[in-house]
Amino acid sequence: MSVKICSRCMAVFDGHKWFYDEGEHARLVRTRRAEATLCPGHERIEKRRIDGVVTLKGTFLKEHYDEAVNLINNIADRQLHRNVAARVYNMRQNGDGITVETTDKSLAERIGREFERAFNGDLVIQWLQDADFVRVNWQRG
Ligand SMILES: [Zn+2]
Numbered sequence: 001m002s003v004k005i006c007s008r009c010m011a012v013f014d015g016h017k018w019f020y021d022e023g024e025h026a027r028l029v030r031t032r033r034a035e036a037t038l039c040p041g042h043e044r045i046e047k048r049r050i051d052g053v054v055t056l057k058g059t060f061l062k063e064h065y066d067e068a069v070n071l072i073n074n075i076a077d078r079q080l081h082r083n084v085a086a087r088v089y090n091m092r093q094n095g096d097g098i099t100v101e102t103t104d105k106s107l108a109e110r111i112g113r114e115f116e117r118a119f120n121g122d123l124v125i126q127w128l129q130d131a132d133f134v135r136v137n138w139q140r141g
Contacts, residue, residue: 003034011039011084018084040085044103050089052108052134056115057097060140064119065093072100075114079107105134112136 004013010025011018018039028034038046061068072091079086086104102108109125116123121140128135 003028004037005029005034006039006042006084007036008042009039011041013037013039020081020084041080041087041103044085045087045089048089049103050101051105051132052102052136054100054102054108054111054136054138055097056100056111056138058121058140059096060119060121061097065098068098068115071114071118072098072111075111076102076107079104079110083107105132108134108136112138 003015005011005025005028010020010022012021012024012028012034044051056068069091072088076086076088083104083106086102086107088107089101089103091098091100100108100111102111112123112125115121115138119140121138124137126135126137127133
């Protein structure tokens with residue numbers, strides 16, 4: 001199996017698995033020894049494959065918006081180092097909350113659970129039947 005690198009991020013494929021490694025990525029770019037392609041996360045983004053939607057809302061969120069966005073970014077960054085396929089597809093602010101679409105179910109679930117842990121509130125996780133999809137709702141008034 002050949003060595004590959006993602007053309008959009010610092011992910012590296014060593015012939016067995018994908019992982020995140022900026023140093024190794026830079027070295028492979030420099031030595032031109034790897035084939036440039038898309039990592040599993042960017043491939044999912046390219047195909048618009050969304051496996052999870054997280055809806056966060058409530059007045060608490062309005063008052064702690066930046067903190068909430070930072071938490072989402074931290075969770076996403078940590079999860080990406082565990083699983084290259086887990087990415088935030090889209091994050092947007094709407095009326096009274098934030099909607100996050102993810103390429104991976106476990107990332108959506110983790111965002112919900114970490115919001116509950118950090119800020120309490122009410123968490124509902126729905127695994128849609130027969131679908132590889134999770135809907136996560138968190139709310140705090
Ligand atoms: Zn990538």
